[in-house]
Amino acid sequence: MIARAIKNVCLWPKLDSLGGPTSFQRRLMAGLRAQGVEVHHNPEDPDCQVILLIGGTRYLDVLWRARRRGIRILQRLDGMNWLHRRRFMGLRYALRAEYANLNLAFIRRFLADGVIYQSQFARTWWQRVYGGGERWQQVIYNGVDLATFAPYGMHERPADRWRVMVVEGHLRGGSALGLENAIHFVRALQAQETRPVELWIAGDVPEAERAQVTSLAQDVSLTWTGVVSAQRIAYLDRSAHLLFSAELHPACPNAVIEALACGLPVVGFDTGALAEIVVPSTGRVVPYGADPWRLQPPRVEPLVTASREILAGWEAFSRGARQRAEAAFGLEMMTTRYLEAFQAILE
Template sequence: MRYCDLTLAYTETSGGIRTYIDQKRRYLDEHTDDEHLLIVPGERDHCERQGRLCKIEIESPLIPGCEPYRFFWRPDKIRRALADQQPDVVELGSYFLSPWAAFRYRDERRAEGVPTLVSVYFHTDVAHAYVGAPVRRFLGEGMETVSDTLALWGHKLGEILEDGAESAFGQMFRKCDLTLAATPAQAARVADYGVQGTEIVPLGVDLNLFSPERRSEAARERLGVAGDDILLIYCGRLDSEKAVNLLIDAFERLPATPRFHLVLVGEGPLRAELEARAGRLGRVHILPFEKDKSAYATLLASADLYVTAGPHETFGLAVVEAEASGLPVVGVDAGALRERVRPEWGRLGPVGDARAMAANIREILPRCHDMGRAARRHVMEAGYGWDSSFETLFDLYRRGLSQHTDSEGGGTIERSEGNGDRD
């Protein structure tokens, strides 16, 4: 069997989606005889192989303002790569030009009598995060000081554009044989796009790598964190979608005692702005994306509390890694954070409210240690292991291929009923 991931969200500094794909390739390499093909945009056309793993880069332009991400613009090259490599399953992690090349490849293979599936994993709520929310923020909230009427129309325009995006992407999702999501709530969100029957495939975490036992006083000392200081940490992309500026806004509202430090780990278009703010404040550290997973796990476990303000998370993998590392979490009451954070090990506050976030940090501070232990215990008991995630995923693919093989017609396989809200 040969599986393929087709995505633009795979770079040297990518987060959750790259982790998911890397872990999938590891699982296939260690536990199966199957092959994996990864197709991503790159600086130049390039192909590299390592045993049963193949990576194809297709020359593509950078996305302005989102470097180092690139945008597929040659669907013919994608189709040629698929035709050359002949995967049995193509999983879409990007929703723009690449799906149509995958659909044409699938249809051509099926015309030849070869069972082939195209699936889509709902990694990102594109309609909300990249269409509706930005428009409402800039044309709605941005106009509130100018005119209530203009602000209202800005909000309405954001809703109209988001509805249109849901319809457009929903049309693409319905052409897939399987839609996949990490949580029941995200499966329900896919239903807003007009797609039923989404299957739940939770993401995982390396429970041996991410552990409180990796806590390091030396790592804290390198950041200038004294014994009684409190270290807050965020790990992820530094962009407006993640609302990282609000983390510094909340930090500014914390009391002088105890002494707080804030570490933001990652890359993104807001890095220069964040570094400028950090330079003025002191005790705010903007660190580069950490490629060394062991060093990253040590840094995470050496903090006292994880903070995140992004309202658009579809799973919150970095949050689960923090919980596995024994950290309580302070976040916002939106997206997948509602499923990841419970009062026993964290707090959620209103979206965009730095004052409320600072208050939540102060509230849980006396119980940080006990709440961190509860977070670790929850992750262990919930079974957030990668192997179980991929056992679920590949069982779905085997059944899907078998269903298509047994059917007399062609076209996409029949979707299950329901909206995916099940265990």
């Protein structure tokens, strides 16, 4: 069979919010256009060959019509909504979360010609809950612009203290538990270090959660940066010594990949896909020490021990982080993998 050239791709829906999916869409769009592919957000485009559905949509009729016209549908999936089952965040939130899970599962089963999972963890999770049987599936990790996220460039990394960074798009509701873990971790690290330790948090954190964490961190040096641009995140990553991955069960955390690209070693607990991304030369992933699915508090002592090892050999870990990003998480590599996926479901 003669391979069909990929000329016209729809990335749908158009995303314009804070967080990983929007960053992914913008990066992939730039990468595809650099390869000469026409990219847009119109699934009704008569020349469209493939729709890459980022998550789900309530407009199922649009997907049905696309299938009838012979357009292939590739669904990109990360994890599922689950925090509402462990921590009450309101009935409306819970209903919306359950609806979103069912919507994603329905499209995956009945409408998608193929599924791209963001990690092995995400694939295993979906297949455990909803079974296998995808028409076609593959794992493709997120990628970043290695020129924007790089160890060289302006920074203000302090020489007289250790700086721990937390970067997340949104931290609210049950997700705020990650910030509490960060406070406990930094406090325990400070207890064993002669050099002062400070915590910087970047991202969208509602005022109520921010006040709660600030109250908990009375004896911890804490700085809130708020929501920042991609260029600012790179600057902040270069200005830190460690990134603490605060999210529980991340499917493929962009903040971790961005940190590695900036040469910032990463530490965190072994939940989600973190152990797939952070290898021994780039940081440390340690056992949680409890049940994260039940939002139980972790054991921070192993994390402190691992972090002190990284800080003692920081330059080597920083080089390892950048090398890992160059080998596995470049934007060009991600774009090539997606082009291959589009080609596979067209054959």
